[in-house]
Amino acid sequence: MRHCYYCGTPAPVDTSGTRAPTCPAHGPLWKLVQQGPTANVLVERDGMILLAKRGHQPYHGHWCIPGGFVDYGEHPEDAARRELLEEAGVKVTLTGMLGIYVAPYDRPDETDWIQTTVYLGVTDDNPRVNDHEMLAVGWFSPEDLPDPMIPSHLIRLAHYVDDRTWRWSGQTAAGSMEPG
Numbered sequence: 556m557r558h559c560y561y562c563g564t565p566a567p568v569d570t571s572g573t574r575a576p577t578c579p580a581h582g583p584l585w586k587l588v589q590q591g592p593t594a595n596v597l598v599e600r601d602g603m604i605l606l607a608k609r610g611h612q613p614y615h616g617h618w619c620i621p622g623g624f625v626d627y628g629e630h631p632e633d634a635a636r637r638e639l640l641e642e643a644g645v646k647v648t649l650t651g652m653l654g655i656y657v658a659p660y661d662r663p664d665e666t667d668w669i670q671t672t673v674y675l676g677v678t679d680d681n682p683r684v685n686d687h688e689m690l691a692v693g694w695f696s697p698e699d700l701p702d703p704m705i706p707s708h709l710i711r712l713a714h715y716v717d718d719r720t721w722r723w724s725g726q727t728a729a730g731s732m733e734p735g
């Protein structure tokens with residue numbers, strides 16, 4: 556339970572609309588809403604895409620575009636490459652970006668959101684289940700997806716099929732602006 560930062564009153568989640576912790580007197584408490592960064596990679600090969608089946612909550616048993624949380628101080632590009640190696644055993648080269656997506660991260664009595672950068676990528680490696688987080692990995696046609704899939708990932712894949720993608724042109728790179 557979170558508490559109002561004006562009056563300290565417990566602020567239950569508004570399940571009707573905003574999904575924000577909401578004080579009866581002061582309304583939605585947006586400063587208490589966390590939006591964690593994540594990164595996914597849509598790996599392409601011969602018209603197929605790489606998907607993974609989740610082995611943990613939320614969405615245990617659902618298929619997804621592989622990826623995960625960006626660590627503290629980590630660039631999303633580095634997180635994307637790290638997560639694909641961890642979850643699917645593949646070294647990826649990023650080739651573009653599909654977009655940035657915001658979706659609720661469903662946990663009981665929590666109000667968190669995630670902000671996901673979805674990259675495109677390629678690999679020469681053969682995917683394999685590489686840790687405890689995934690039950691299976693494999694190549695699929697974007698026109699013939701496995702079931703069930705995480706609903707928010709279906710939206711991303713619909714954009715992908717519509718070719719609403721930004722192809723990598725090399726203007727940005729992780730580590731290109733070193734601090735100091």
Ligand SMILES: [Zn+2]
Binds near residue numbers: 560564578579581
């Ligand atoms: Zn209040």
